Amino acid sequence: MKFFSKVMIGLDMTEMDEILIQKTVVFLKFLGVEKCYFVHVSKNLAIPDEILSQYPNLLAAGDESVEAIMQKKIDAQNFPKDIEVEVFAEEGEHPLETFLRWAKIKDVDLIIMGRKETLKGSGALANGVAKKAPCSVMLLQEKRAPELPKQIMIPTDFSDHNHMIYDFGERIADQLNAKLIPVHIFHVPQGYSKTGKSYEEFVEIMKENARKDYKNFVSKHNHPELECDFILDEGEDIGETLLKEAHKMDVDMFIMGSRGRTKSAAILLGSTAEKLIKVNNVLPMIIFKKKGETMGFFEALFRI
Structure with a gap:
């Protein structure tokens, strides 16, 4: 049974990205995912020096550089080749609003976000998405083992x-x-x-x-x-x-x-x-919302 064919995954350009991608891979077949949109939204897409030091060959514009790093993260986790992937980075004064707009534009069935336990980060974007997303949301926690629930x-x-x-x-x-x-x-x-x-x-x-x-x-x-x-x-x-x-x-x-x-x-x-x-x-949590009911x-x- 395919629950969610189009999924949007929020990355924040931190160590949590690798954890989130690894955990998402476990759920792909069960969820019936056919296409994944990996999205990073920030007020400023300028890449911090500590990240640039890991990717010294990146000379493209801010959004292209970020997208290249995101793709490298995905590839490093052996993301299944049979899942269509689209990667994009967006700049916006209000990241939550920008993120949710893209969820609507791409007409996604599910948004997957990470929740941090020990890593730095407020979790404000993930919390905001869970509250206001126009579709179902899955929250995957940092320390939980990447496995299906029993x-x-x-x-x-x-x-x-x-x-x-x-x-x-x-x-x-x-x-x-x-x-x-x-x-x-x-x-x-x-x-x-x-x-x-x-x-x-x-x-x-x-x-x-x-x-x-x-x-x-x-x-x-x-x-x-x-x-x-x-x-x-x-x-x-x-x-x-x-x-x-x-x-x-x-x-x-x-x-x-x-x-x-x-x-x-x-x-x-x-x-x-x-x-x-x-x-x-x-x-882990799934916040289930009937997509068609919420769009208006x-x-x-x-x-x-």
Whole structure:
């Protein structure tokens, strides 16, 4: 099954590029990639002296020199010859806007970005792309071994839009022969004490209600036998809570979705996804967005 035939990969001209390219190669066949666009966007394409010292024969203009270095990085990782590759560097005052414009121009299905754990870099561009991209986004972490996942966590709120994300997660898990782990975070509403029930009693009431909601939700999917992990929201950061739970369960990938309450909002992320992206620089993530649903809103953003 081909999930994403056209993929855009963001390079930043640092050591992270080689890591990202190596990790991307592992996913190419599974994702069904036919064409890769390798893109570097910067406010200034002047090449730093430390990079020039590694490539002393580069005498071309800034964009051509950068593109030549990018191609050398790709070639050094034995990138598959059967995948069509296009490399380009762009200069722009607002790198995020420039990057997203090219994603739209190339009509890509997936954007792949790196997340740094120990290497220098703010991660601002990757975070911005994850939040605002007009298509799905994959974040691949610096230290994680380049391998396909076996345990996939999919946070779910049982909403109508979540059916699409859950279906996508099921297809990925089935193709990889991986385990899909649905997770739902529930909370005890304020004012519970007025019911005469204790906090502990109301925790069980809310958990049982969530179980019923999940049973109804999962009955519409291919794997109604899957058990959901229910986590009580005790006021901690939701992103941190999900990450801790993922470590406990030996999860090696997250699949999240966009907010999706309306078509115009489907391009943007909900608060849970944003919080997880902020704290997670150790586990790969796919932020799934239905591409056709987001394009109109994306175009409107650039008319503002």
